[in-house]
Amino acid sequence: MLLQRRGSNPAPLPFLRWAAPLARGAAIHQNRAMRIALAQCGAIHDLAAGRALAAADLHAAIAGRAAALKAKGVGRGATIVIGHGGSAGFFADLFAVWACGATAACIDASLTPGERATVAAFARPVLALVSCPAEADGWGVETLSLAGTPPAADLPVEAASHLDDAALVLFTSGTTGAPKGVVLTFRALFARIALNHAAIGDPLRGRTLVTLPTHFGHGLIGNALTPLLAGGDIVLAPRGLGLAKDLARLIDAERITFMSSVPTLWRMALKLSSPPAGGTLARVHVGSAPLSAALWADIAAWSRAETVNCLGITETANWIGGASSRADGIADGYVGRPWGGSVAVRLDDGRVMAAGEGEIVVQTPALMQGYLDRPDLTAAVLEAGWYRTGDQGVVEARGVTVQGRLKDEINRAGFKVQPAELDMLIEQHADVAEACAFAIPDAVSGEIVGAAVRFKSGVSGDLEAVRAFCRERLRREATPERWFAVDEIPRTPRGKVSREAVRRTLLGEAAS
Numbered sequence: 144m145l146l147q148r149r150g151s152n153p154a155p156l157p158f159l160r161w162a163a164p165l166a167r168g169a170a171i172h173q174n175r176a177m178r179i180a181l182a183q184c185g186a187i188h189d190l191a192a193g194r195a196l197a198a199a200d201l202h203a204a205i206a207g208r209a210a211a212l213k214a215k216g217v218g219r220g221a222t223i224v225i226g227h228g229g230s231a232g233f234f235a236d237l238f239a240v241w242a243c244g245a246t247a248a249c250i251d252a253s254l255t256p257g258e259r260a261t262v263a264a265f266a267r268p269v270l271a272l273v274s275c276p277a278e279a280d281g282w283g284v285e286t287l288s289l290a291g292t293p294p295a296a297d298l299p300v301e302a303a304s305h306l307d308d309a310a311l312v313l314f315t316s317g318t319t320g321a322p323k324g325v326v327l328t329f330r331a332l333f334a335r336i337a338l339n340h341a342a343i344g345d346p347l348r349g350r351t352l353v354t355l356p357t358h359f360g361h362g363l364i365g366n367a368l369t370p371l372l373a374g375g376d377i378v379l380a381p382r383g384l385g386l387a388k389d390l391a392r393l394i395d396a397e398r399i400t401f402m403s404s405v406p407t408l409w410r411m412a413l414k415l416s417s418p419p420a421g422g423t424l425a426r427v428h429v430g431s432a433p434l435s436a437a438l439w440a441d442i443a444a445w446s447r448a449e450t451v452n453c454l455g456i457t458e459t460a461n462w463i464g465g466a467s468s469r470a471d472g473i474a475d476g477y478v479g480r481p482w483g484g485s486v487a488v489r490l491d492d493g494r495v496m497a498a499g500e501g502e503i504v505v506q507t508p509a510l511m512q513g514y515l516d517r518p519d520l521t522a523a524v525l526e527a528g529w530y531r532t533g534d535q536g537v538v539e540a541r542g543v544t545v546q547g548r549l550k551d552e553i554n555r556a557g558f559k560v561q562p563a564e565l566d567m568l569i570e571q572h573a574d575v576a577e578a579c580a581f582a583i584p585d586a587v588s589g590e591i592v593g594a595a596v597r598f599k600s601g602v603s604g605d606l607e608a609v610r611a612f613c614r615e616r617l618r619r620e621a622t623p624e625r626w627f628a629v630d631e632i633p634r635t636p637r638g639k640v641s642r643e644a645v646r647r648t649l650l651g652e653a654a655s
Contacts, residue, residue: 203294208239219244227274228357244304248312256281306330324515335460335509338483347373349400360457387411395421403428405638454478460509504529594623
């Protein structure tokens with residue numbers, strides 16, 4: 144079944160009424176679809192800028208910026224870099240690019256000029272949109288700020304473009320080496336958002352707190368575009384430690400009904416912020432990194448909202464599915480049933496099975512077109528219509544349980560260890576705030592297991608006690624042999640634990 148709805152909604156969300164057929168291959172030109180989508184956008188509240196754009200004002204800003212881009216010759220087939228993000232102006236620029244039928248490459252504004260040059264040389268944009276002079280260096284093409292563009296009454300008339308044209312390029316790696324850009328079509332985006340609307344329902348109609356960057360899938364598609372195109376308002380919050388400290392106040396003051404974020408934010412917020420008191424928060428999504436059952440339960444208790452552990456990948460336009468704390472129950476690695484499409488497992492011999500244990504593979508109408516100009520990388524993950532996620536897991540009647548990343552798998556003399564599972568087990572110890580298991584090269588076993596542990600504030604950490612805790616619960620082969628107490632566990636810009644950074648930092652230091 145393509146669309147799966149949990150619970151009962153009084154009426155379909157407006158976007159769902161017309162966008163759902165797109166997931167089934169319905170024919171409609173991209174520019175008509177975009178006009179329909181923009182006509183039902185909610186408002187944008189940019190807290191950092193102290194600015195709000197009502198739906199009508201947003202539409203006028205988009206129309207004016209689209210006209211300015213058309214005057215620059217921007218149209219179907221062109222790629223436009225958007226070198227800024229997280230603001231009302233970013234969304235006006237993004238929709239203006241799409242209104243012209245062009246492709247938006249959304250780039251992290253914090254990249255250095257050298258990193259921008261690497262990405263731009265690969266993406267080959269005709270123009271780079273920036274919000275300030277500090278963002279202008281390194282693109283190798285004309286840079287332009289549309290901030291002062293006069294509004295217009297309507298979008299320019301665009302020659303018909305196709306839903307299977309590229310809408311987005313999101314870079315997941317390679318700002319200093321070979322870039323890896325995920326290409327998502329308009330059809331994939333509209334299908335994913337329609338599927339999200341069907342799964343989430345009413346909370347999207349209210350006010351969503353956007354806590355994530357807008358240059359990657361979770362922040363842009365899941366956290367922002369999904370509610371905005373449901374007719375809901377989005378509230379753009381400043382990120383960082385201040386957000387964690389101020390989270391409950393923001394939820395109450397802004398009457399937030401829905402939000403999505405990563406485990407890192409919640410670890411800080413649970414420590415620094417009291418729970419919200421207003422009772423508006425109805426649904427919380429957590430994704431982009433493994434979520435332990437203990438942290439999941441703590442988030443649900445703090446928020447007093449339905450808390451959903453999501454499986455989402457940029458290559459599938461973000462969310463594939465999720466497990467609800469209320470409807471499905473809480474368990475380590477459990478991400479529930481798919482929100483449209485199919486999930487299966489690929490065995491080591493290449494067979495794809497509807498149930499069992501192996502690499503999780505996905506079929507979805509929201510699948511990427513491929514990696515930009517990298518047919519080699521595309522062929523490595525797309526097989527007979529299935530996308531290979533790289534996640535090891537179990538698929539059964541109740542849904543999907545993710546055990547860990549295959550590339551992170553530790554091979555100890557032929558015994559396979561999933562480090563994400565070890566992380567969650569170690570974090571069950573009462574004194575442990577966070578853990579990271581990783582592979583250590585070994586002349587005899589090939590690899591052995593190491594573990595970095597960050598203890599809770601005010602706790603006198605006892606690595607031997609944690610080691611004993613694990614020995615009681617793990618087979619000998621899976622129990623870490625080398626232990627490290629650390630003040631911080633390195634993370635990627637997307638909030639995921641960087642096992643490679645942990646390995647580089649700790650190998651060579653004395654083990655306990």
